Amino acid sequence: xxxxxxxxxxxxxxxxxxxxxxxxxxxxVGRGEVVVVIxxxxxxxxxxxxxxxxxxxxxxxxxxxxxxxxxxxxxGLAELRAEVGMVFQSFNLFAHKTVLANVSLAQLKVxxxxxxxxxxxxxxxxxxxxxxxxxxKFPAQLSGGQQQRVAIARALAMDPKALLFxxxxxxxxxxxxxxxxxxxxxxxxxxxTMVVVTHEMGFARxxxxxxxxxSDGRVIEDRTPEDFFTHPESDRxxxxxxxxxxx
Amino acid sequence: xxxxTENWSLYGKGFLGTVELxxxxxxxxxxxxxxxxxxxxxPVGSLRVIGTVWVxxxxxxxxxxxxxxxxxxxxxxxxxxxxxxxxxxALGCYTSAFICEALRSGINxxxxxxxxxxxxxxxxxxxxxxxxxxxxxxxxxxPPVGSTLIALAKNSAIAGAFSVTExxxxxxTLNELGYSIIWTFVWIAVGYLIITLAISALFNVLxxxxxxxx
Numbered sequence: 001x002x003x004x005x006x007x008x009x010x011x012x013x014x015x016x017x018x019x020x021x022x023x024x025x026x027x028x029v030g031r032g033e034v035v036v037v038i039x040x041x042x043x044x045x046x047x048x049x050x051x052x053x054x055x056x057x058x059x060x061x062x063x064x065x066x067x068x069x070x071x072x073x074x075x076g077l078a079e080l081r082a083e084v085g086m087v088f089q090s091f092n093l094f095a096h097k098t099v100l101a102n103v104s105l106a107q108l109k110v111x112x113x114x115x116x117x118x119x120x121x122x123x124x125x126x127x128x129x130x131x132x133x134x135x136x137k138f139p140a141q142l143s144g145g146q147q148q149r150v151a152i153a154r155a156l157a158m159d160p161k162a163l164l165f166x167x168x169x170x171x172x173x174x175x176x177x178x179x180x181x182x183x184x185x186x187x188x189x190x191x192x193t194m195v196v197v198t199h200e201m202g203f204a205r206x207x208x209x210x211x212x213x214x215s216d217g218r219v220i221e222d223r224t225p226e227d228f229f230t231h232p233e234s235d236r237x238x239x240x241x242x243x244x245x246x247x
Numbered sequence: 248x249x250x251x252t253e254n255w256s257l258y259g260k261g262f263l264g265t266v267e268l269x270x271x272x273x274x275x276x277x278x279x280x281x282x283x284x285x286x287x288x289x290p291v292g293s294l295r296v297i298g299t300v301w302v303x304x305x306x307x308x309x310x311x312x313x314x315x316x317x318x319x320x321x322x323x324x325x326x327x328x329x330x331x332x333x334x335x336x337a338l339g340c341y342t343s344a345f346i347c348e349a350l351r352s353g354i355n356x357x358x359x360x361x362x363x364x365x366x367x368x369x370x371x372x373x374x375x376x377x378x379x380x381x382x383x384x385x386x387x388x389x390p391p392v393g394s395t396l397i398a399l400a401k402n403s404a405i406a407g408a409f410s411v412t413e414x415x416x417x418x419x420t421l422n423e424l425g426y427s428i429i430w431t432f433v434w435i436a437v438g439y440l441i442i443t444l445a446i447s448a449l450f451n452v453l454x455x456x457x458x459x460x461x
Contacts, residue, residue, distance in 0.1 A: 055363055073290050075371070082369025092364035096383050105378060106368035151364075158368060 012061030036204040039214035085155030089167040091147040093139035100135040125153040145176030162193035264412035268403040275339025280346025305344035334406035353388035393450030
């Protein structure tokens with residue numbers, strides 16, 4: 001499937017103490033592909049997402065972005081992280097900066113853009129996520145859904161090759177989930193490479209090229225959403241789906 | 248009352264001596280404390296070790312002993328400086344250990360997600376600390392840093408025992424001149440109060456000023 005791999009994980013293992021949270025993970029994400037990772041709590045899906053830009057270190061295995069192995073701590077790693085955007089469950093907007101400054105900060109410091117240029121780009125992106133009018137507010141003055149859309153704009157400001165979403169809607173009120181999912185759907189349509197850890201099965205069905213099902217630190221299934229939701233192969237996936245799709 | 252008016256210049260010199268010691272040692276303590284706090288949260292293991300050892304040694308040494316070590320020890324290794332400079336070094340290094348820990352506790356009040364978000368955008372450790380973590384930590388460390396600097400002002404009295412001109416040391420001369428020991432000390436205490444209340448006022452202003460950031 002993945003002709004042009006952008007993200008590659010081979011035999012990745014990670015432990016938290018004695019807990020083996022990632023067990024021989026193999027995953028390839030092609031350029032322009034949207035991969036949704038689902039699974040029960042504690043299955044290692046968030047950890048998997050965080051290893052891709054080395055917010056979590058791994059004990060063994062190989063991770064490469066665009067053909068280049070993930071560097072150790074330092075300048076090389078910072079450069080690579082600039083290429084891989086990340087959106088967090090708890091938004092993590094910089095609390096002491098305005099919305100506009102949140103989106104501009106890394107453009108100024110990492111991409112070394114001029115202030116006017118960065119601010120202009122930030123306003124374009126805020127416009128795109130429907131928040132142009134909120135540019136001068138502080139994050140705490142926005143709703144959760146608005147904060148998450150700012151966080152997406154902030155990640156996009158670096159012109160990343162890929163975006164990682166770590167449960168982007170799990171901390172949101174139900175009525176705010178859609179406004180975030182719509183932005184993500186739009187990105188998916190525009191061909192952004194995305195790895196999305198989520199519990200939103202609707203999004204998985206409609207936007208994903210592939211669904212990866214994880215349980216107990218292993219990848220159990222890696223198939224198209226159509227296949228996965230209608231004919232899950234493993235008992236673990238059947239059990240999981242029966243629990244979440246029942247009501 | 249006479250003791251003050253008749254010895255105005257003696258008190259004045261002592262007062263200025265204490266102010267100088269406090270200001271210079273505070274600057275040194277803030278700079279060193281900042282550097283050491285950065286070391287203690289750095290991703291590089293050897294830097295963390297340096298920070299930890301610095302704090303452990305300086306925080307756990309009695310200040311008087313540290314004065315002896317600096318004022319009598321360093322000249323043996325060929326480093327001869329005016330006693331006032333030595334006193335600033337001793338006071339500044341000692342206090343930097345406390346400043347470091349105050350800053351570090353402030354850094355720990357900033358949610359880890361803030362640093363993660365900055366790093367995930369490709370910001371370096373220094374950029375993350377300087378642009379995201381410290382500005383948010385700053386507000387919560389204003390009160391403890393203020394207390395530490397007040398303690399520094401009072402600790403500067405030890406320098407008097409090493410023939411550095413400062414406020415407490417003036418009592419020796421005044422005592423020899425036969426003034427009432429009680430009034431001598433009352434006016435010395437007032438001198439210290441002026442300095443410490445000025446520090447409190449400064450930190451109150453800082454707290455009000457930066458309190459709106461969040």
